[in-house]
Amino acid sequence: xxINLKHNDFQGAPDRTVEFSFVAPYDSNWxxxxxxGSWCAMLAIDWVTTAVISSQRPSVIxxxxxxxxxxxxxxxxxxxxxxxxxxxVAAAGNFGDDVGVDSPAHLDEVITVGATTIDDEKxxxxxxxSAVDIFAPGKNVLGPTKDGVNNWLSESGTSASxxxxxxxxxxxxxxxxxxxxxxxxxxxxxxxxxKNRLFKIPSGTANRLVYNHPPFSAGVKENSE
Numbered sequence: 001x002x003i004n005l006k007h008n009d010f011q012g013a014p015d016r017t018v019e020f021s022f023v024a025p026y027d028s029n030w031x032x033x034x035x036x037g038s039w040c041a042m043l044a045i046d047w048v049t050t051a052v053i054s055s056q057r058p059s060v061i062x063x064x065x066x067x068x069x070x071x072x073x074x075x076x077x078x079x080x081x082x083x084x085x086x087x088x089v090a091a092a093g094n095f096g097d098d099v100g101v102d103s104p105a106h107l108d109e110v111i112t113v114g115a116t117t118i119d120d121e122k123x124x125x126x127x128x129x130s131a132v133d134i135f136a137p138g139k140n141v142l143g144p145t146k147d148g149v150n151n152w153l154s155e156s157g158t159s160a161s162x163x164x165x166x167x168x169x170x171x172x173x174x175x176x177x178x179x180x181x182x183x184x185x186x187x188x189x190x191x192x193x194x195k196n197r198l199f200k201i202p203s204g205t206a207n208r209l210v211y212n213h214p215p216f217s218a219g220v221k222e223n224s225e
Contacts, residue, residue: 045077049084058179062166063104064091064159071103078104082182087173089113089166091158098129106131111169111186115139115161116209121199126158128205133186134193135201136161136210165189165210175215 045061052059061081067074082088088110092099099105105112105127115126115138122128123139141160145151172188173179180188193208201207 045074045081045088048086049077049081052081052084052086058087058170058173059085060087060089060166060169060173062089062163063110064157064162066091066093066105067103068093068095070101070106074103075107078107079109082109085179085182087111087166087169087182087185089162089169091162092132093127094125094157094159095127096125097127099127099131100129102127102131109182111165111189113158113162113165113210114205115156115158116198119199120197120209122201123156123158125156126161128202130204130206132205134165134189134206134208134210135198136164168210168212171212 045063048059048061063078078088078090088104090105090107090110090112092105092112092114093102094115095102099112104110112131112133114128114132114135115123116135117123117139118137122135126135126138138158138161139156140154141156142152142154143160145153169185169189172185172192176188189210190206190208192211192213194211195209196207198207198209
């Protein structure tokens with residue numbers, strides 16, 4: 001899937017080949033024929049990893065695709081990306097059950113995100129379990145569509161939650177002024193999150209809601225590494 005670059009919501013966005021901010025399709029056509037690419041603005045794992053090795057620039061992957069019962073190739077690609085310093089944010093999945101061995105959400109290396117509702121409850125379709133690190137809004141989330149320049153689509157799912165956390169990961173890197181390791185950044189996101197404020201969180205699942213805190217200069221003390 002590509003991305004609808006003509007949509008007003010993407011105007012002024014960084015160049016896709018320099019910032020690695022958009023989907024890399026398998027051919028030269030960047031148009032989004034499916035729609036999911038525009039909604040999540042997701043990158044291909046191996047393409048990003050190769051680009052990061054070359055550029056050495058801070059990079060975040062928002063990965064809103066998953067494989068029930070695991071996928072060895074995806075797991076290995078995700079772990080390789082993290083090994084090269086890529087911050088990997090994965091949707092927990094929309095099966096409404098424990099993440100278990102679902103790929104890549106079950107990996108300790110990635111930041112796995114569940115979905116919540118406007119009432120601060122776990123969205124009924126969100127996967128849960130010990131693999132879920134943090135939650136973000138994921139019910140009736142508006143995003144740009146593949147058609148037109150000012151059309152919007154309301155969808156529900158952890159596919160919406162993961163990009164929110166990925167965005168916050170990028171904010172943290174900017175505020176820190178340096179690129180922490182994926183393990184450190186994951187810890188900071190968890191540390192700064194709102195804790196124990198969500199309802200209907202199953203036992204054994206972290207009760208954390210992503211939080212876009214004020215800049216450190218506004219009084220938020222940076223956690224030590």
